[in-house]
Amino acid sequence: MDQAPKLLDQVRERIRFKHYSIRTERAYVHWIRRFILFHGKRHPNTMGASEVEAFLTHLATKGNVAASTQNQAFSALLFLYRDVLGQQLDAVSSVERAKKPERLPTVLTRDEVRTVMAHLDGTNALMAKLLYGAGLRLMECVRLRIKDVEFNRLEIMVRDGKGGKDRVTMLPDSLAEGLAEQVRRTVEIHRQDLASGYGSVYLPNALARKYPAAPQETGWQYVFPASRLSVDPRSGKTRRHHVDEKRLQRAVKAAVRKAGITKPASCHTFRHSFATHLLESGYDIRTVQELLGHSDVRTTMIYTHVLNRGGKGVRSPLDVA
Incomplete structure (x- = not known):
C-alpha cells in the first residue's frame, strides 16, 4: 500500500499545480518547515490561528525580521492551511506586525x-x-x-x-x-x-x-x-x-x-x-x-x-x- 506523501511534498505538489515559481516554492517550504519546528514538530492539522499568531509575532519581536519577510511567512502559512490542508484560518488579528519603514528609494544622478x-x-x-x-x-x-x-x-x-x-x-x-x-x-x-x-x-x-x-x-x-x-x-x-x-x-x-x-x-x-x-x-x-x-x-x-x-x-x- 502506497504511503501518503509527506506534508512538505504535498506543499510542493500544490505549488507546482498552481504554477508558482521555484523561488516561491523554496520560500514557502522554508517558512512552513520553520513554523513546524517552532511548535515542536507538531503537525499543522493540530494547530490553528493562535499558533500562527505566535510564530509571526516571534518573527517580529525576537527575530527582528523585516516587514516583507514576515508577510512572506504569513503568505506561506495561509497557503498551507487554505490550499494544502483545506482549512480556513480564523481571523489572525493580534499578530504583532514588523514595522515597515517608510523609506524613499535610492536614486542615482x-x-x-x-x-x-x-x-x-x-x-x-x-x-x-x-x-x-x-x-x-x-x-x-x-x-x-x-x-x-x-x-x-x-x-x-x-x-x-x-x-x-x-x-x-x-x-x-x-x-x-x-x-x-x-x-x-x-x-x-x-x-x-x-x-x-x-x-x-x-x-x-x-x-x-x-x-x-x-x-x-x-x-x-x-x-x-x-x-x-x-x-x-x-x-x-x-x-x-x-x-x-x-x-x-x-x-x-x-x-x-x-x-x-x-x-x-x-x-x-x-x-x-x-x-x-x-x-x-x-x-x-x-x-x-x-x-x-x-x-x-x-x-x-x-x-x-x-x-x-x-x-x-x-x-x-x-x-x-
Missing part, C-alpha cells in the same frame, strides 16, 4: 549612472543599461526571451512581471545594436545545443505541453543564456537556463564601489533612477506608471520627491538675501 556604467563591460554592461534604459526589474531582464524583443518598433514586451502582469516598455535606440548582437550570439549557442541533442528551454505554465515544439524554438530562448547547461530541479531535464542574476548583482556592486559612490546602490537602483529621470524630463506620471507596470499610481508617485528641491521645495532662510 545621470552623471552617477554614467560613472557606474563606465566600470561595467560586456554582457553585464548591456544588462545594466537595460535596467536603467527600459526600467526593467533584475529578473525581468535575465528572463527576457528573444521573441519579446521588437527591434523594428524599439519595444520590449515584459512577460509575467510582478503580479503576473505583461507590459510594454521601450528598447533604447542606443542599445538596439548591442542587443541584436547578443541575440545573434544566443542563436549560435542554441544551434550548437540542438546539434548536441539539447536546445530545450523551460516554458512557464505548462506551455510545453500545449506547444510541444516551442521549448526548442529560437524565439523562446533566453536573450541572456547561462554559460553552461544545467539540470532543471523540477523536471530533471538538462537545459540551458538564463544567466544567474547574482553575476550582475556582484558586477554592479563592484562598479558602484569603483565609481566611489557612497549611496547604497544596487541593480534595482537603476529602475528607480529610470522613473525619476523620466519625471524630471517632464513625462506624465501615468506614462511612467505604465512603463514601470505599477497597478496603482500612488506607487509611482514616490518618485516625485526628487522633483522638489531639498526640504520639500522650501528655500532655506540662510539662502535668502
Whole structure:
C-alpha cells in the first residue's frame, strides 16, 4: 500500500499545480518547515490561528525580521492551511506586525549612472543599461526571451512581471545594436545545443505541453543564456537556463564601489533612477506608471520627491538675501 506523501511534498505538489515559481516554492517550504519546528514538530492539522499568531509575532519581536519577510511567512502559512490542508484560518488579528519603514528609494544622478556604467563591460554592461534604459526589474531582464524583443518598433514586451502582469516598455535606440548582437550570439549557442541533442528551454505554465515544439524554438530562448547547461530541479531535464542574476548583482556592486559612490546602490537602483529621470524630463506620471507596470499610481508617485528641491521645495532662510 502506497504511503501518503509527506506534508512538505504535498506543499510542493500544490505549488507546482498552481504554477508558482521555484523561488516561491523554496520560500514557502522554508517558512512552513520553520513554523513546524517552532511548535515542536507538531503537525499543522493540530494547530490553528493562535499558533500562527505566535510564530509571526516571534518573527517580529525576537527575530527582528523585516516587514516583507514576515508577510512572506504569513503568505506561506495561509497557503498551507487554505490550499494544502483545506482549512480556513480564523481571523489572525493580534499578530504583532514588523514595522515597515517608510523609506524613499535610492536614486542615482545621470552623471552617477554614467560613472557606474563606465566600470561595467560586456554582457553585464548591456544588462545594466537595460535596467536603467527600459526600467526593467533584475529578473525581468535575465528572463527576457528573444521573441519579446521588437527591434523594428524599439519595444520590449515584459512577460509575467510582478503580479503576473505583461507590459510594454521601450528598447533604447542606443542599445538596439548591442542587443541584436547578443541575440545573434544566443542563436549560435542554441544551434550548437540542438546539434548536441539539447536546445530545450523551460516554458512557464505548462506551455510545453500545449506547444510541444516551442521549448526548442529560437524565439523562446533566453536573450541572456547561462554559460553552461544545467539540470532543471523540477523536471530533471538538462537545459540551458538564463544567466544567474547574482553575476550582475556582484558586477554592479563592484562598479558602484569603483565609481566611489557612497549611496547604497544596487541593480534595482537603476529602475528607480529610470522613473525619476523620466519625471524630471517632464513625462506624465501615468506614462511612467505604465512603463514601470505599477497597478496603482500612488506607487509611482514616490518618485516625485526628487522633483522638489531639498526640504520639500522650501528655500532655506540662510539662502535668502
